[in-house]
Amino acid sequence: MKKITISCAAGSVLAVAASSAFAQSSVALYGLVDTAIRYQTNAAPDGKDLVGMTVGPETNSRWGLKGTEDLGGGLSAIFRLENQFEAFNGKLSLPNELFGRQSYVGLSSDTYGTLTLGRQYSPLYDSMGEVFDPLTVGDYWQDSWVWNGIGPYLIVNNSVKYTVTVDGLTLDALYGFGNQAGSVGLGSTYGVDLTYVRGPATIGAGFQQTSVTSAQGSLVNGAKINMLHISGAYQLTSSVRLLVGWLHSQDQTGTTDTNMQQAGAPGLPGSSPNRIDDTFYVGGNWQATGALLFTVAGYYDHARNAERLDGTLGPGINYSATLLAEYSLSKHTEVYGTADFARGNGAFAADYPGSTNQVGAVDNIGRTNNVGVAVGLRQIF
Structure with a gap:
């Protein structure tokens, strides 16, 4: 990571003032570029396969700026601006959003925790992406389909977030303003997550509720999408970590059915006003x-x-x-290879492109599955 120390000089007086004001201040430019070549079966109607260039299995390409200023007494001012883009075509991953991942400013105290304001990850995203999900809320549909329905609500605009750790217990809480005239709750989000670390064991639980507006696709203006997780991790040895958990979601907005579909899946005639998903996961890392x-x-x-x-x-x-296998060529560069398999039935048939033929008729020959393999290169700076 490249760190740039900010300083200012304009004459002897200004030079002294700048040196005093910015001696403990810094801004870091950071990011990663990640691109893979991937083969996938049943990627289109009639079960056609696909070979192409795409993102990595765990990380989108991104760059960002983060800064801190020491205010004294263990208190610092902080900010972060983080962009996401597709390295294989140079486009923004989220159209018209320069800093689509994060953009916030705040205060951080060694004693009292961190308070930030802006566009931020929800506590559920923090917990699963950084601690409990084996694939860190991955990018391929086959790796991350469990998140597709609720993924649009894991980065929250207009939010206030507070995080503090005391004796191994971390509290991560957020409130996102809806910014809707005449209604405080419409479009708002609140979430809280607790993570406790004791020796080799880590446990976590969290809840999030978002009030989705019609402009965001909700069938009913202000309908709710609720998310709950209970998760655990255990450091079995110095090189082996085990992960397990349960993720529950209830969607009254009608958005999950379409958000869950992968690219090329058949169009749905409608959407559910009360979809419920219970997901169980297990995984591990071996260094x-x-x-x-x-x-x-x-x-x-x-x-x-x-x-x-x-x-x-x-x-x-x-x-x-x-x-997934990752091999580090250096501190900042790695190559990787991944293989994955996914299969669905019942209502999940709607999420697979191979479930229909070229004229849109339902295909009953069992192509509601995908096999994928990919190799790629990631460079971190």
Whole structure:
């Protein structure tokens, strides 16, 4: 990571003043560039396969600026601006959002924790992405489908966030203003997560609720999407870490059915007004050598009251397994390879491109699955 120390000089008086004001201030430019070549089966109607260039399995390309100023007494002013882009075509991942990942300013105290304001990760995203999800809320559909339905609500605009750690217990709490005239709650988000570390064991639990507006696609203005997780991690040895958890979501907005679909999936005739998903996951990391890291992950989701291709509501089951190997060529550069498999039935058939043929008719020959392999290169700066 490259650190740039800010200073200012304009004559002897200004030079002394600047030296005093900025001696403990810094701004760091950081980021990563990650691109892969991927093969995937059943990526289009009639079960056609795909070979192409895409993002990495765990990390989108990004760059950012973060800064801190020491205010004395263990208190610092901080900020972060973080962009996300696609290295294979140079476009923003989120159109018209220069700092689509994060953009916030705040205060951090050694004693009292950190308070930030702006566009930020929700506590659920912090907990799962940094601690409990084996694939850190990955990027390929086959690796991250469990997040697709609720993913749009894991980065929160207009939010106030407070994080503090005391004796191994971390509290992460957020409130996102809806900014809707005449209604405090419309469009708002609140979430809280608790993580406790004791020896080799880590446990966590959290809840988030978002009031989704019609402009965001909700069937009912202000309908709620609720998310709950209970998770655990255990450092079995110095090189092996085990992960397990349960993620529950209830969507009354009608957005999950379409958000859950992968690219090329058939259009749905409607959406569910009360979809419920219970996802169970298990995984692990093995640092085989100083340079070689293996990650395994398995996910199983039982959906209820979900939209089917014929317009009725019903259950569905989806499951996937992923193996990822990462090899560090240096401190900042690594190559990786990944293989994954995903399969769905019932309402989940609507999420697979191979479930229909070229004219849009439902294909009943069992192409509601994907196999994928990818190799890529990641450079961190």
